[in-house]
Amino acid sequence: MSGFGNEHSSEDPRCPGALPEGQVFVLQLPEILTAVLVSLIHLFSLSWMYRILPSVCHKPFQPVDQGYLTHNWDEAEPEPNQLRWKPFEIPITTQRKVDFVTGLHTLCGAGEPRSRNGLAIHVFTCNTSMSNSCFYNSDGDFLIVPQQGELLITTEFGKLLVEPNEICVIQQGMRFSVEVSGETRGYVLEVYGVHFELPDLGPIGANGLANPRDFLVPVAWYEDRQVAGGYTIINKYLGKLFAAQQNCSPFNVVAWHGNYTPYKYNLSNFMVINSVAFDHADPSIFTVLTAKSTRPGVAVADFVIFPPRWGVATNTFRPPYYHRNCMSEFMGLIKGTYEAKEQGFLPGGGTLHSMMTPHGPDAVCFEKASTSKLQPERVAEGTMAFMFETSFNLALTNWALKTSLDKSYYKCWESLKSHFNAKHK
Structure with a gap:
């Protein structure tokens, strides 16, 4: 299925007829995920999910270790100079296992999620898949840019395989888990309070840049299983990480419909x-x-x-x-x-x-x-x-100023020479 921002629907082919026709509230308990987009025209985005058990069935959230994920923009002094980082180091699997969430490192940002205005730039370096755990962001949207290694992202809406030279957007509140095969690295752009959309084309007209039809959304896929020891739900809320336990998989959505979905795009298009x-x-x-x-x-x-x-x-x-x-x-x-x-x-x-x-x-x-x-x-x-x-x-983080920084970057301009000639015509 494809098309940016359009209404979509999908049901797991193992359960034909799971998606109700002509009504929303049926014997299956529906769950709604909403977001408001504010522009010149007020648009309302939402998706209905038909799942085996509602996502409210979990233990209370408890704070967990942040790692290098932050929105504290006052921890380092302002740095106006040109900055360059060498390739961010990926942990070696034999030394320590790092998944997508524990491998998130914040480089810089501005604003903050409490006021729903601003952004953060992160990198991720990981070497192992998330196991019996998922992540969701209450603060904003993640635009994920893999650079090395492919990501198999399981979402409540279905699975997305995202390879280098593709991008993926996981919007606010959507639960997802990331599987990797080996050393993996990439970038994340997080925005608070707004959502990504296609730019206005103006004089370009109808054709050009990224075409809506080239954005792909998942096909419904569910798993109905109980997890021994519990399934961990990690929530990013006001810049902090919290975790809750539940017995069943969060990816138990049998069918869904709506226009508020995760999506991916191939940059070659x-x-x-x-x-x-x-x-x-x-x-x-x-x-x-x-x-x-x-x-x-x-x-x-x-x-x-x-x-x-x-x-x-x-x-x-x-x-x-x-x-x-x-x-x-x-x-x-x-x-x-x-x-x-x-x-x-x-x-x-x-x-x-x-x-x-x-x-x-x-x-x-x-x-x-x-x-x-x-x-x-x-x-x-x-x-x-x-x-x-x-x-x-x-504003930069302490981690950004201490890792992989190329302190000789400014030298790439030092040998520029003047070619000025006052008599040149």
């Missing part, structure tokens, strides 16, 4: 829009999903990609130009070599260029692009870089 004459178009033409703020044109967060494409602009410096920006930009690399920094920016690592901090191509890229013959050329072949962009100032 993105239809690139680009300049075919001269100059650069704004990077917003690479936006896959956006989480809008209350101010038109300014996002809480955008998810932007830089996929393989043709570069044809004439009389134009083709790599990204040097700039200072009213947005904060975190970049990650899924695979390949990013054209503006072929050295040092590696898959599984990241960069952060904070609001109004200057950045752009390194010296090697500048010299190469300034002297090369301008002709049509393929850009970013075999590469997929992405950006989490936000209108918030991002």
